[in-house]
Amino acid sequence: MMRRNLIYTAITRAKKKVILVGQKKMLYMAIHRDDTSKRNTMLGARVNAWIHRLEERKAAEQYAEESSPEQPLLQAD
Numbered sequence: 001m002m003r004r005n006l007i008y009t010a011i012t013r014a015k016k017k018v019i020l021v022g023q024k025k026m027l028y029m030a031i032h033r034d035d036t037s038k039r040n041t042m043l044g045a046r047v048n049a050w051i052h053r054l055e056e057r058k059a060a061e062q063y064a065e066e067s068s069p070e071q072p073l074l075q076a077d
Helices: 004-012 024-032 043-067
Strands: none
């Protein structure tokens, strides 16, 4: 089944020339169809997980810096 995104991809990847073969009515229907199915790439979830891990790492580093003040190596009495 032809969809708008597939036609767009085919046309925009052409290097020199595009030749469309088929019925005009089917092409028209495909261009005006905007019911692209949901893509299950999990990209959004992966980016969110990465950001969450990065924030946790920064928080842990910040906590480590705040909770352990530098102790002098030699202390004069």
